Amino acid sequence: AQKITQTQPGMFVQEKEAVTLDCTYDTSDQSYGLFWYKQPSSGEMIFLIYQGSYDEQNATEGRYSLNFQKARKSANLVISASQLGDSAMYFCAMREGERGDKVIFGPGTSLSVIP
Amino acid sequence: DTGVSQDPRHKITKRGQNVTFRCDPISEHNRLYWYRQTLGQGPEFLTYFQNEAQLEKSRLLSDRFSAERPKGSFSTLEIQRTEQGDSAMYLCASSLVQGPYTEAFFGQGTRLTVV
Numbered sequence: 001a002q003k004i005t006q007t008q009p010g011m012f013v014q015e016k017e018a019v020t021l022d023c024t025y026d027t028s029d030q031s032y033g034l035f036w037y038k039q040p041s042s043g044e045m046i047f048l049i050y051q052g053s054y055d056e057q058n059a060t061e062g063r064y065s066l067n068f069q070k071a072r073k074s075a076n077l078v079i080s081a082s083q084l085g086d087s088a089m090y091f092c093a094m095r096e097g098e099r100g101d102k103v104i105f106g107p108g109t110s111l112s113v114i115p
Numbered sequence: 116d117t118g119v120s121q122d123p124r125h126k127i128t129k130r131g132q133n134v135t136f137r138c139d140p141i142s143e144h145n146r147l148y149w150y151r152q153t154l155g156q157g158p159e160f161l162t163y164f165q166n167e168a169q170l171e172k173s174r175l176l177s178d179r180f181s182a183e184r185p186k187g188s189f190s191t192l193e194i195q196r197t198e199q200g201d202s203a204m205y206l207c208a209s210s211l212v213q214g215p216y217t218e219a220f221f222g223q224g225t226r227l228t229v230v
Binding site for chain 1 (some may be wrong): 139158171204206218220221222
């Protein structure tokens with residue numbers, strides 16, 4: 001069975017500061033992928049960043065980076081230089097296996113950026 | 116490419132009525148997913164298709180739920196004899212499965228309210 005844990009229901013960060021959103025996962029697969037999605041109040045799910053289990057480098061996409069610690073089964077999202085528009089729900093997600101079967105999501109973290 | 120499209124965006128129905136939602140994925144995408152999301156929670160996996168084949172169906176899906184993707188393009192999700200507990204956002208996502216990286220692109224969802 002797979003499980004995604006996001007232990008921070010809500011987070012606050014000052015504008016222009018960096019923030020880390022935690023994600024731990026549980027899987028018995030050797031090959032898997034980890035995703036982060038952003039869901040603003042408008043409701044759409046926006047893909048942010050991807051990390052493959054065999055990727056040696058931590059993924060980065062602009063202000064987003066993924067702190068991947070495979071042995072600890074953690075995939076934390078780091079947002080640098082926070083902006084007011086970053087206020088949203090953030091979901092960590094995982095898909096299993098090489099075939100890229102279903103993607104399962106964590107419960108999410110609500111991020112509020114304070115001016 | 117107009118992204119993943121879902122119709123309708125909102126649906127209010129009386130308990131006991133049947134409802135059907137439609138999802139049009141990104142045209143070249145071979146995989147299509149349905150998720151359900153309730154307020155404050157992460158998306159819960161319901162089912163997914165590889166082309167026209169339904170490969171997995173969650174135990175969350177009772178017999179009142181059925182999904183089809185008859186020609187491997189658009190998909191429909193039908194809920195029969197709706198209950199108040201069916202009230203949720205129903206999200207559709209699609210992806211192109213090519214190797215281990217399978218980012219899913221989401222539609223804007225259909226919000227169902229059962230009264």
